[in-house]
Amino acid sequence: MRVIEARELTKVYGRGENRVEALTGMNMNVEPGEWIAIMGPSGSGKSTLMNLIGLLDRPTSGSYTLNGRDVSRLRGSELARARRDLIGFVFQSYNLLPRESALGNVELPMVYAGVGRKERRKRALGLLETVGLAERAHHRPPELSGGQMQRVAIARALVNGPALLLADEPTGNLDTVSGAEILDLFEELNASGVTVVVVTHDAEVAARTQRVVELRDGRIVADEPSEVV
Amino acid sequence: MGKMLRIAGMGLSGLMVNRGRSALSMLGIVIGVFAVILLTSLGNGVQEAITGKLTGVGSNLLLISPGNSEAQGDGPLAARSASTLTREDVEKVRSLPTVAAASASVPTAALAGTKTIPMTGVDPSYAQIRSVDLATGRFVEHSGEVVLETAVAKDLLKSGPKDAVGQTLKIRGKGYEVVGVLEVVEPAFGPPVPETSYMNTDDALALSGAGNVGQIVAEARSAGSVDRAAKEVGARLKSAHGGREDFNVETQKDLLSVFTLVTDLLTILLGGIASISLLVGGIGIMNIMLVSVAERTREIGVRKAIGATDTDVLFQFLFEALLLTLIGGLAGIGLGVGVSALLPEINPIIPTSVTGTSIVLAFGVSALVGLVFGVLPAYRSARLEPVEALRRE
Numbered sequence: 304m305r306v307i308e309a310r311e312l313t314k315v316y317g318r319g320e321n322r323v324e325a326l327t328g329m330n331m332n333v334e335p336g337e338w339i340a341i342m343g344p345s346g347s348g349k350s351t352l353m354n355l356i357g358l359l360d361r362p363t364s365g366s367y368t369l370n371g372r373d374v375s376r377l378r379g380s381e382l383a384r385a386r387r388d389l390i391g392f393v394f395q396s397y398n399l400l401p402r403e404s405a406l407g408n409v410e411l412p413m414v415y416a417g418v419g420r421k422e423r424r425k426r427a428l429g430l431l432e433t434v435g436l437a438e439r440a441h442h443r444p445p446e447l448s449g450g451q452m453q454r455v456a457i458a459r460a461l462v463n464g465p466a467l468l469l470a471d472e473p474t475g476n477l478d479t480v481s482g483a484e485i486l487d488l489f490e491e492l493n494a495s496g497v498t499v500v501v502v503t504h505d506a507e508v509a510a511r512t513q514r515v516v517e518l519r520d521g522r523i524v525a526d527e528p529s530e531v532v
Numbered sequence: 533m534g535k536m537l538r539i540a541g542m543g544l545s546g547l548m549v550n551r552g553r554s555a556l557s558m559l560g561i562v563i564g565v566f567a568v569i570l571l572t573s574l575g576n577g578v579q580e581a582i583t584g585k586l587t588g589v590g591s592n593l594l595l596i597s598p599g600n601s602e603a604q605g606d607g608p609l610a611a612r613s614a615s616t617l618t619r620e621d622v623e624k625v626r627s628l629p630t631v632a633a634a635s636a637s638v639p640t641a642a643l644a645g646t647k648t649i650p651m652t653g654v655d656p657s658y659a660q661i662r663s664v665d666l667a668t669g670r671f672v673e674h675s676g677e678v679v680l681e682t683a684v685a686k687d688l689l690k691s692g693p694k695d696a697v698g699q700t701l702k703i704r705g706k707g708y709e710v711v712g713v714l715e716v717v718e719p720a721f722g723p724p725v726p727e728t729s730y731m732n733t734d735d736a737l738a739l740s741g742a743g744n745v746g747q748i749v750a751e752a753r754s755a756g757s758v759d760r761a762a763k764e765v766g767a768r769l770k771s772a773h774g775g776r777e778d779f780n781v782e783t784q785k786d787l788l789s790v791f792t793l794v795t796d797l798l799t800i801l802l803g804g805i806a807s808i809s810l811l812v813g814g815i816g817i818m819n820i821m822l823v824s825v826a827e828r829t830r831e832i833g834v835r836k837a838i839g840a841t842d843t844d845v846l847f848q849f850l851f852e853a854l855l856l857t858l859i860g861g862l863a864g865i866g867l868g869v870g871v872s873a874l875l876p877e878i879n880p881i882i883p884t885s886v887t888g889t890s891i892v893l894a895f896g897v898s899a900l901v902g903l904v905f906g907v908l909p910a911y912r913s914a915r916l917e918p919v920e921a922l923r924r925e
Contacts, residue, residue, distance in 0.1 A: 359837060359918045380841040387839020398834045398922070402545060415839040417535045459838065 304371045306466050306498045307333035307356065312365035312375075314351050325351040327521040328365070333467075333500065338493040340509035340529070341502045343518035350471075352518065353502045357469045358386040370466040387415055391460030393470035397452040399444040405431060405455045406440040412463050430458040434488060450481030457488060461497070468492065470501045474508060486511050539844060543851030546824065554856060557820040560813030561860030561901065562867065565894045567806035569868025572890045575799025577883030582791045592632070592755055593661065594762055595782040596625065596748040596769070615744040616778045617769075619733070622655070624768050625750050630761035632753045633657040636745035638736040639728070642703045649684050650728040653736020653745075661751045664730075669697040669712030672730050678703075679712040679730040704739070758783050803890075807897070813860070814901035821853050821909035832913050833921025846914035853906025854899065861898030865891055 314326040326348045333339060343349040354360035355367065358374060361382070367375040374385050392398075399408045409427040418426070431440050434454040444452050453473060460468055470489070474482030486508065493499050501508060509515045510529060517525035547554045598615040619636060626634040638653035658664065659671035664679075672679050678701055680688075685696040693713035700707045708731065733745065752761035762781045770777050825832070832845055840848075869891070872884040 354919050357837075359922075380843060383836060383839060383841040383844075386837070392837050394837075394922075398830070398837070400831060400834065402549060411835070412838045414535060414538045415835075415841070415844055419534060463839070 304335070305332050305368070306335050306337070306370055307331060307500075308366075308368040309356075310366045312352075312355060312362050312367060314348075314355060314360070315363040325521055326355070326362075329521075329523060331516065331523065331526070333498065335498055336493070336496055337514060338489070338499045338512045339501070339514045339516060340512040341500060341516045341518065342504060342506075342509050344504060346520075347518040348521040349502050349504075349518050351521075353469065353471055356467070356500065357390050357392060358382055387412060388463060389466045391457075391463070391465035391468045393453070393456050393460050393468065393473045395472035395475040397444070397449075397456045397476075399452055399455055399459075401444050404441045404443055405436060405447065405458075408444070408455055409458045409462055412459060416463050426462055427458070430461055431455070433461075434458045448481070449477050450484055453477065453481070453485050454488065457485075457492075461492070466498065468497050468499045470499065472503055472505070473501060474505065475503075482508075536847065539848050540851045540855075542848045543855055546828075546848070546852045547855060550824075553820060557816050558856050558860035558863070560816040561810065561857050561898055562813075562864040564806065564810030564813040564901075565861045565864025565898050566867040566871070567809050568803055568894050568897070569865055569886060569890060570871055570884075571802035571806045572799055573868065573872040573884045573886045574882070575795060575802045576885040576887055576890070578798060579792065579795035580885050581883040582795060583788060592752045592758060593784050594631075594750040594752060594758065594765060595780075596621075596750065596765060597780045597782065598744075598746075598778065599780065615742070615746055616773065617745050617748055618743075619737075619745060621769055621772060622745060622748050624772055625748055625765050628761065628764050628768060630753055630757050630764050632751045633661050634748060634750035635661055636733045637747040637749055638733055638740065638742065639746045640736050640740035640742075642729070642731070642739060644688055644701055644703050647688065649681075649688075651678075651736060651739070652728045652730055653733040653739075654730050655733055657751075658730070658749065661749050665715035666712045667693040667715045669710070671712055672732055673711075675732045675734050676708055677711045677732065678708040679714060680710055681714050681727065681729050682716050684729055685710070685713050708735075758785060810897060810901060814857070814905040817853055817856055817902065818905035818908060820856075821849065821906055822912070824852070825849060825909045825913040828913075829916060829921045829924045832916050833918050833924065836916070836918035837922060842914040845916075846910045849910035849913045850903070850906045853910065854902040857898045857902030857906075858895075861895050864898070865894055868894070 309329055309331045312326060312329040313324070316323045316325055329352065341349050341352060351360070355362050358369070358377070361378065362375055365375065366373060369385070369389050372385070374382075377385055400411070403411065406424075406427050409430060410423045413423045413426065428437065428440060431437050434457055436451060436454050436458070439447060439451060444455070447455065473489070474485055477485060489499050489501070490511065501512060503509060512529050515525070515527060515529045516523055596617065598617050622634055622636045625631055635655035635658035636653065637658070640651050640653060641648050642651040654672065656671060656673045664671060666679070667682060669679070680696060680701070682693055685691065685693060688701060689696050689699050689710070691699070696710050696713050699710050701710055714729070750761070750765065752758045762783050766777070766781045769779055773779070835845060869886050872886045875882045875884050
């Protein structure tokens with residue numbers, strides 16, 4: 304079973320004169336355990352693709368099968384539930400809730416999934432340990448460094464056991480050292496079987512992955528193992 | 533359930549973010565609920581004071597007075613014409629099975645020495661019907677006896693209540709034996725207990741020269757049979773008066789219901805005025821919640837991205853508004869109950885009475901205000917598109 308199977312995925316914004324085709328007839332497969340970078344300059348449609356893959360937005364046409372389930376026609380709460388259960392998001396600006404502790408932030412997706420308090424605590428602490436922040440569990444985001452916040456965000460993304468870890472410029476706000484550490488962490492997670500898709504315009508980030516998909520003007524222009532890039 | 537509780541907790545922590553602002557917007561609800569509680573408490577207090585005094589007078593009471601709105605149609609003189617009630621009418625009322633006792637009531641004035649004192653001629657059963665309290669002695673039972681007011685006894689006989697009994701009072705040259713002295717009557721609501729001394733009906737009729745009695749007072753067998761008694765009295769007297777209804781039969785219930793109606797309206801009016809401030813408070817809550825949703829657009833986007841459904845977000849903000857109004861409501865109830873308890877301490881004339889109903893109602897209304905004015909902001913937050921919300925700074 305493939306993690307992602309996208310067929311003729313198209314996204315159109317606006318109508319009439321304002322009509323913009325952000326993504327045109329895109330086909331893409333992602334197998335379990337892959338580590339992929341989606342690259343492209345701004346305006347290439349990579350944000351649109353990420354929103355579609357991440358179930359934040361719905362395609363205008365085409366089909367999208369995530370983990371064997373056709374999710375392209377889901378709306379509202381069904382979409383939110385699929386997102387909760389199948390996708391783990393990592394954002395460029397971390398997007399942690401500043402008033403919740405690291406632990407609280409990691410527990411949040413499980414709250415929405417209806418996981419019990421004890422189980423929540425256990426899983427969240429386990430994942431904070433995996434990302435190397437066990438002793439910072441009760442710190443709030445403002446008390447953490449950028450790299451640490453991104454680790455909390457990664458722990459949060461993994462906590463509901465998603466089919467796909469989807470990262471949007473995950474090292475964009477980090478210095479080189481912290482950025483490299485985050486990429487190390489992705490590599491470790493990928494080695495343990497997590498499927499990772501990174502959206503980036505940074506060639507160095509792409510070089511760390513196994514496969515690079517390149518977008519331009521809403522179409523895939525290259526899809527090759529990363530050594531070739 | 534655990535999930536809902538946790539989401540409610542998120543609502544609470546949302547309030548804590550901006551404590552000062554939350555407290556200020558809550559103040560509108562506090563004042564609104566406080567006003568509702570206090571003003572309805574005043575309304576209820578007035579009502580209880582009035583009905584309490586009224587029922588104390590005797591709820592079995594029937595008052596039969598001459599004159600009727602119908603009679604006014606007969607000309608200007610008809611209404612104020614001499615009493616149409618006779619001694620025979622008293623007997624007829626008394627003979628009815630639903631009537632326990634009846635007495636005439638003949639108002640007159642007695643000239644004793646150089647002073648004129650208000651005097652009412654009554655039958656012996658009057659004392660029982662109107663619950664006349666005596667300081668000493670007994671009530672008038674026979675002709676030639678009088679019962680005096682305390683003040684009159686002191687004034688005319690220069691003696692205290694005890695010494696007055698047994699003395700003789702000369703009225704228009706005729707001697708009357710003082711057989712009792714009245715207790716000082718406290719001013720009360722309801723049909724006024726006349727400040728008067730009492731003598732026998734026949735003596736009063738003779739003294740005043742009037743042919744008819746001024747009023748008939750009667751007592752129904754029980755509080756439950758008052759209405760039936762009133763109907764029977766009406767029918768009996770109407771037939772005795774040749775089919776003319778030239779009299780009025782009043783019961784305490786009529787009076788009570790008029791007062792209750794007035795005070796109910798008063799309470800509703802006061803509560804209504806106070807509700808306007810509650811409404812204003814609710815609009816304040818809506819305003820602050822809209823600001824809060826706008827400020828936290830990105831947070832909402834994040835929550836949705838990590839799996840919150842529209843309903844989850846809706847509930848979070850609805851809980852937040854609800855908590856604002858409920859906490860405000862409780863504070864307002866506390867304040868209202870406190871001030872209601874304090875007011876009579878400051879000035880005993882102010883009657884207040886906080887009823888359980890008004891507390892439950894105030895609490896319910898503040899919850900409703902939270903729901904109604906929280907729905908729009910909460911709905912707006914729930915409908916935010918995650919992509920849009922995440923883009924916001």
